[in-house]
């Protein structure tokens with residue numbers, strides 16, 4: 001009788017250990033370990049979708065593609081460097097964060113207005129005909 005009870009206890013304990021290991025293996029929602037990173041060559045959007053002097057935010061890819069001057073394209077992380085909100089708008093030459101009002105320049109991702117103090121990290125892209133792709 002005591003042997004049975006002991007065996008059950010062992011099985012329950014190992015099940016709990018497996019559950020604990022599963023919970024600790026990630027998926028905490030932290031954007032510092034993005035699982036949305038695409039592979040090189042991934043098509044992002046048509047060139048024609050990026051306005052001159054402005055840009056487009058790709059929320060799923062967490063990337064913002066800008067065209068500061070005609071024919072010159074740039075891309076940045078769409079995650080604000082202040083407290084990691086997703087930027088929400090590109091207007092009047094800046095990429096704007098809705099959370100606390102930071103603004104970043106479309107030309108280089110630098111801070112135009114805080115509270116953010118660091119620029120948006122640049123993302124590598126290529127222009128392939130009429131399509132902008134990850135480099």
Ligand code: FES
Pocket residue numbers: 080081082083084085097098099100101102114115116
């Ligand atoms: S998270 Fe963007 S301004 Fe605070």
